Amino acid sequence: MTECSVTFYPQNIEAKIKKGKTILDALSQTDISLSNLCGGKGICGRCKVKVTEGDYSAGKSSKLNPEEIKNSIVLACLTKVNNNLKVEIPEYILIHDKHADKDALRYKDSKGINLMPDYEAEPLVIKAFLQLNEPGLKNNIADLQNVCETLSKKLKIKSVEMKLPVIRVLPEILKKSKYQVTATIGLQREFAEIINIEEGNTVDKNFMIVIDIGTTSVVAHLVNATTKETISTTACFNSQAIYGREVISRIIAAEKNGHEKLQELIIKDINILIKGLVETGKVDINNIYGVVCAGNTIMEHFLLNLPTQYIRRTPYIATTVDPPPLRASDLGININPQGLLYPLPGISGWVGSDLTAGILATGMYKDEKTSLLVDIGTNGEVIVGNKEWMMAVSASTGPALEGASVECGMRAETGAIEKVSIENKKVVYKTINNSPIKGLCGSGIIDLVAVLLKLEIINRSGKMDETKSDKVKTIKGIKRYILTDSKEGNKSVYISETDIENLITAKAAVYAAIKILLTRLELPLSAVENFYIAGGFGNYIDAENAIAIGLIPNIDREKLKFVGNTAIQGTKMVAFNQDYFYKIEEIRKNTTYYDLMGAEDYVQEFQKAMFLPHTDIEEFK
């Protein structure tokens, strides 16, 4: 079969591909990430590119207008390559555009409460300075046994091991250092592994990386394992977005193209983040001995190149929710070659280690009072429990709460409306970085719907009333509330009744999940003493508006706690304290997953929540 070359501009990146494959296939060979949402099915219309040279066969799509078709604008996912092409990628559809890092960095730091954990215990990777006895004829102990026995005594640990690559260099290092060495010890589950030996005393150079792999963004912190300080923080968008914004699209892509493709992308992201962190933090990458990593179960499967196909099919079984620690370099992660990767344990295919880390960070697992933790991200997970028991559910919200499946929706990037409020009975808004308006992100959509409801421009079903505002217009039979008109090449930004329907569906899913969980546990809402809202996204939600639209129940405000990125907080706690390494494993074991697909009354509760804020208005009084 003929091979064609597809060159993308302005990046000037070339991909080789077989004739008949799509432009999106060619893109997938590059580092260029498009914000396509549907995973290459021609539905979202977001992968528009312009072919400037060469022959192609474009698939038909209602997402393209005649003007666009005339100008050789096509959907990359539906366009087959016939010979060598030159393709221009419009800046606005790029994820990795110039604002991307800045945008992603919004998620890098954790906001909200920070239950200061007990860091008296040792970190997951420790360094110990060892003054070994120099061997002689009367004390002919072998080098490895010399190190292990001295270390066992010093740290009071029983099982110490060392692998061959480190054993091999031991004699030279012991000789050269005159038996004064520093051992780096990484905790494995059942033993302590000496992963590095170096001359002299280097106990002050012990660093780790803490990562939260989200479906949308990847957040990484560089920490000093000894002083337990955070040195630098960073974030980027998950490059797997090239295969779709939702995990389902990515699973389908992995089934089609191989899981290693998805693995490659996330490893590349992680290595870029680490590079940035060590440059900012002025740390030698060889002094990083561990990576502790949380993420939803599917992200963790992709990281480890584990099959995901059964997670998306009933009964939604994960390959593992508790992968073993492993050599980071075995996956191509660039830290000390013997450094360890700790993927944290999750609860089920749909409740991952970001949630166990969240349970750890909030401390709800040791609280006598009952708490509820809701993590609003690309999916919505809810945990209820206390020190005696915990139960978890996952609600498939669709991407509306993150700004997708809404016509003018976008991610929380530069130019997105993130706040909407009423001033003098008028709708006012604020964009991210105060840039020219490009669209609406999740928090902006929640605010806008709450505001429209308050102003009675929409009713409790989300239907618009043209008489209440001159900004409501009917276009192609669908009512829209117009925020900005199109002018000078800028698209009009608006919210339609269809968009509001999508939002209601999403919020109803979360609300119904909370309701079913409490019903199963026979708990009234008032029994919940702490209501934690987590997720990088959670930071930016307005509590009153979230309650006004019925995303979260009408809880006493003093019980409501925005706890930010508890995934990264909990993960850092594990890095800093070995006890938490075992504790998070206990949390995994002690948390029951309840699958909403098995709950017959879920659909009923879901439908009851399909009003603003709810069918039963009493619940919100």
Next chain:
Amino acid sequence: MTECSVTFYPQNIEAKIKKGKTILDALSQTDISLSNLCGGKGICGRCKVKVTEGDYSAGKSSKLNPEEIKNSIVLACLTKVNNNLKVEIPEYILIHDKHADKDALRYKDSKGINLMPDYEAEPLVIKAFLQLNEPGLKNNIADLQNVCETLSKKLKIKSVEMKLPVIRVLPEILKKSKYQVTATIGLQREFAEIINIEEGNTVDKNFMIVIDIGTTSVVAHLVNATTKETISTTACFNSQAIYGREVISRIIAAEKNGHEKLQELIIKDINILIKGLVETGKVDINNIYGVVCAGNTIMEHFLLNLPTQYIRRTPYIATTVDPPPLRASDLGININPQGLLYPLPGISGWVGSDLTAGILATGMYKDEKTSLLVDIGTNGEVIVGNKEWMMAVSASTGPALEGASVECGMRAETGAIEKVSIENKKVVYKTINNSPIKGLCGSGIIDLVAVLLKLEIINRSGKMDETKSDKVKTIKGIKRYILTDSKEGNKSVYISETDIENLITAKAAVYAAIKILLTRLELPLSAVENFYIAGGFGNYIDAENAIAIGLIPNIDREKLKFVGNTAIQGTKMVAFNQDYFYKIEEIRKNTTYYDLMGAEDYVQEFQKAMFLPHTDIEEFK
């Protein structure tokens, strides 16, 4: 630098080498093993080859006579390559000649006592048939946790782990098998590792390899781990002999050429042995899940590519005497890709795991009575002890007891005299395989010296008396006892006074080691209740003759037990019984190594033993 080609005949194997390197360097790139003894120092004169074409610079050596020099016969180790050469290798100097396997096979089976061990415990690698619960919406356990929890319950083990390569294939296998699988579990030190999962019930296909890596020969057994039966046995000579017959020569070669060269050779040997074993045993190599391996510490270091240079220098420190279990495929050993290699623990740089295995096999570690174990191989190790304590020494015997450092000495190969006795006051002998006489091997030398002493042809200092036999002749000022005259191209076979001196040195080393050890422990010889003689070689020694020359003390004959290859016996016990895996580790820890180099009275005892049988004849009455 110019590269030259050296082609060896009759093998017709070509090696590329830089101009100025030696023919031995070229040989080391091939599979051809020469029986050179001195490790390439031009001393032993055993690497004679004939250059049939090309230009070379031969080093001078007293080992070559004018006739040989005229015929382009050179020492491979001293001959530099100037351009492309053709080199003929005389058959008699080849180790891997047609008799080699047959010769090596003499060591494959263990003879002597066999303390039938308790095999009630599980083997080191076990198979378990698991009938897993099929997951559903109400029981959404992840695949790995499903397997681990079922297995933990079934086998009553706490810590079970699985590594990524096995986890990756888990979902497909569970689905295809309808959750009826067989798990193969390899014991790691601190946990049980599931190294394989396969469909259906295959518990009857669980095989292991047991190996004793000797300096001279490598013995391997294929065993059924479930039925605990030995299926097939084999042996070959250690190909590292190309770098010298003694470990010291090989350490020097490793320092010069890299340890990986020595590793490659032993791995190649092991793979050839395994291939032969599975063919004979009709076993699928993928059903071999473990290799348990004993050997002296230096052989074990070479196997693992660990530095050996400090073992040969005071204070003789090993890199490790207790290497961790590891993936066999990581070293290139061909069994199941996830199969484990268990290198057993030794005691010091000079007392290896062949001895801990010996201690295990004899049971002396649990005996209330005090035992002495002497293992006579290329080195001589002695252990004394009982269930309360054990102490080990190693005596550098030189290779005389194995037939080297004796002019007509040779290994226990076809044509070697292995037995000498007196019939009608005449010296009679028997060769291995009753082949034409080529030389004397160790047991033949011991017998011959004992016989000559008995016939008073030699005195207690080893000096010959020409008046006692017409076979004693003085050639070049040195007296020789002639066994066969040279005729028809065959060399004369004899023993010289110098040879006897070397033998006396060797036996004196062993005897003095025993003596010092007992002295340190303040034990009379009579306190030793069991006197075990181990080593493949040990099988062929005549006890009376060994006592007659003073190799071993004059012990009550009923205490004397020839126990054969206890290394392979003990190793097999570990393979068959997990308890012994921990027991041998205890033996390692509980055995004190005493270095004779630190014993001021060793030289004195050694000198006292430089008579036949000893200066103090009372000890042998």
